[in-house]
Amino acid sequence: MVRRPLGNHHHGPETLLVTSDTAQTDAVATQTANLRDTITRARFVLFDFDGPVCRLFAGHSAETVARDLVEWLELQGMRGLLTPEERVHPDPMVVLHAVDRRRPQSDLVAELEARFTQQELKAVAKAWPTPYADAVIRTWSAVGARLAITTNNSPGAAARYLETRGLAECFTPNIYGRTQDLHHLKPDPHCLNRALNALGADPSKALMIGDAPSDLYAAERAGVPFLGYARNERIEKRLRDAGAEHVVGSLKTVLRVLWADF
Numbered sequence: 188m189v190r191r192p193l194g195n196h197h198h199g200p201e202t203l204l205v206t207s208d209t210a211q212t213d214a215v216a217t218q219t220a221n222l223r224d225t226i227t228r229a230r231f232v233l234f235d236f237d238g239p240v241c242r243l244f245a246g247h248s249a250e251t252v253a254r255d256l257v258e259w260l261e262l263q264g265m266r267g268l269l270t271p272e273e274r275v276h277p278d279p280m281v282v283l284h285a286v287d288r289r290r291p292q293s294d295l296v297a298e299l300e301a302r303f304t305q306q307e308l309k310a311v312a313k314a315w316p317t318p319y320a321d322a323v324i325r326t327w328s329a330v331g332a333r334l335a336i337t338t339n340n341s342p343g344a345a346a347r348y349l350e351t352r353g354l355a356e357c358f359t360p361n362i363y364g365r366t367q368d369l370h371h372l373k374p375d376p377h378c379l380n381r382a383l384n385a386l387g388a389d390p391s392k393a394l395m396i397g398d399a400p401s402d403l404y405a406a407e408r409a410g411v412p413f414l415g416y417a418r419n420e421r422i423e424k425r426l427r428d429a430g431a432e433h434v435v436g437s438l439k440t441v442l443r444v445l446w447a448d449f
Contacts, residue, residue, distance in 0.1 A: 221432075221433070222435075222444070226441055226444045227448045228392065229412070230392045230393070231386050232327055233396070233406075236340050236348075238317070238399070239438070241314045241320065243307065243310050243340065247312075253279040253281070255306060268289050279306070280372075283369065296367065307343075308347060310344070311344055318439070323445065324354055326445045335358060335363065336349075336358055338364045340364050342365070345362050361382055373405040374405045375405065376406075383409065390410035391412070394412050394413070394414055395411045396414045398416045402415075403415065403426065416434070423436065
């Protein structure tokens with residue numbers, strides 16, 4: 188057995204380990220401080236809807252909705268508008284985007300969007316609140332922040348959900364969502380800019396909370412700081428890969444900062 192001599196060894200593995208641990212601790216502390224600053228600095232908070240506020244399709248499967256849209260297109264004789272992959276994709280937004288790319292601003296897109304809106308309104312009854320979202324919304328509103336919804340979902344569905352949770356007064360009338368001009372959907376910053384203009388907000392004093400790269404890109408284009416919400420590791424990886432600096436796995440983190448600082 189080789190015995191290591193006692194004494195101070197400035198370049199030994201023990202010193203490197205301590206240095207590495209210290210650097211890691213300092214990095215975490217800095218990141219935590221930056222996250223706290225990002226949250227407490229926000230005077231205007233723009234929430235994506237499906238994800239940070241609730242899981243809209245928790246009880247009314249998005250896959251079922253996507254299949255309904257595809258079947259409706261087939262009944263219109265428009266099956267050929269979709270690729271084989273798009274026909275079986277579980278996200279109805281993919282179907283909507285695909286049709287809009289091939290028939291932009293057409294009556295077909297308008298009818299398909301209206302059909303999707305009806306499905307979203309139906310989904311509200313079985314939507315699941317995102318843990319701690321209600322408390323975060325009420326707390327931020329109570330301490331004087333002004334809130335808005337900026338979503339690719341139907342603004343009517345968002346408004347109906349907020350009414351069922353007693354949260355409408357925290358946002359009304361600042362709910363900005365999908366219109367029939369689908370090219371304005373995020374990552375286009377259109378709905379964020381509408382919210383900022385209505386609130387009279389300096390983008391640097393605002394904060395966008397979203398769970399998709401499209402939310403991040405829209406926030407960057409609008410000049411708004413971004414906080415990612417990731418309910419699982421897959422979503423976190425997607426946000427990190429897109430360049431998100433701040434990502435939380437639970438809105439409880441946000442609530443703790445609000446309680447501690449206000």
